Amino acid sequence: MIQIKHVKKKFNNIEVLKDISLNIDDGEIFGIIGQSGAGKSTLLRCINGLESYDSGTILVDDQEVNIRDKKNLRNLQKRMGMIFQSFNLLERLDVYQNVALPLKFWNIKTNTKETQKKIMNLIRLVGLEDKLHAKPRELSGGQKQRVAIARALVLDPEFLLCDEATSALDPEITKEILALLQRINKELGITIIVVTHQMEVVKQICQKVAFLSDGRMLAAGSPEHLFVWPKETEIRNFLREESDKLPTSGVNIKLFFFGEGNHKPIVTQMARELGKDFNICWAKLEDFREDVYGSLVLNFDEKDLEDVCSFLDKNNVTWEVIE
């Protein structure tokens, strides 16, 4: 388990992390999402000691991440594999050698049968057994990230830190990489921490998510609760939903459908029962891992508001008026 307690950090007098506290449980896929410059990468880099923090504590189980305690930090880093947006493979090493590199940093012999088998298994896990001796420049972005993933796993880490790992990849490849991460989480039981600005990453794989904005953690919880009906303006702005395309006259009401509500024909029922006219202005269905969540914006005449609200409440539909 990783515990982050009241962590603060400044870069040249600019606060980039403002009192961040969160817990990451073992076996989770935890997302840290926010706009660029929100401090999420810095937070991730603090977790494995690539960056120091000014105050607060970060604990990995009972070990404190302390950049000054070099020996302890090294041992912690061994327990945390990391992958990056720009893959960061060594250009002059082939796939096999890149995967084997971290072992060399730990003076683990790479020519023993056992180690060779381990490296090969990892390369097979990421599906690159036919590219064993290819150099990074011969690989596509997705393949490079697969090499980086195998490399990050070679020291048998308990945690895998992903710093915008899919941001440089196209949507199709992103999906493949995310599926691979999910598999690693399930099959190897590795806790995965994903820093990203891509909603689809969070939606597809994260069980829990923290939203960072301007160095502050605004909310944390399950992605469906954080993002289907966000209360914080920053999160709404981030999701860039229901923007200015909505009608300016009348009232706009947003309805939310969590799981169950999806199956009821609420909208047509309402039209028939109340005998009112309204416009459907905006609608969206979202997948969160296996579940589908929907939201819908309707536009009414001001005078109908009361009737509509009581109808929605009666039917247990979550709703809100958009100002």
Place this chain on the structure above:
Amino acid sequence: MSGILSTTGMNEVIFTAFNQTLYMVFWSTVLSVIIGFFPAIVLTLTAPDGLKPNKPVYETLSFIINVFRSFPFVILLVILIPFTRMLVGKAIGTTASIVPLTVSAIPYIARVFETALRETNHGVIEAAKSFGASNLQILLRVYVKESVPRMLNGIILLVISLIGYSAMAGTVGGGGIGDIAIRYGYQQYKTEYLITCSIILIIFVQAVQMLGNFMYKKIS
């Protein structure tokens, strides 16, 4: 007969000179690469983006290198005469000329290697750090390993400019192709020497560059 004899004479003269050029260029390259590697490493480590940033050390070393680089080679040749005499016992001759050639090449290669090393992708260094690599491991397994092709390119540039400088080294009795071109071709109006020497130098430089490009492709 006399025509053939004089041509044979030219061939011999030029053959000897070519060997002298090879000798001077080879040894000054080897020595300067070995010696210049160390300041390059120190510069890379202490640079603002290095593993152990240290402004005073970086600036001082950088300044010294600039001072040596700003000496015109002809001046260096003369200034170094006492030093050369101390080192090889005499100040004139092919071996003696290796000293000023090497001294002028060290700061050059230090700079070239520094640039090559510092061009290493910062993300790769970061990745190595994230796996718990020590600074020494990062230096050898990442910086140096990744920079070898770029350093090789630098060495090729150095060899080619040393070929040029070795002609000047002829003025302290170093001999070599350039020396023959000047003494026979220019001062004695023997155009065939001038032309032959020039052609040999052109072929030599081309060959070095081609070999360099080939090796670069092979290792990168």
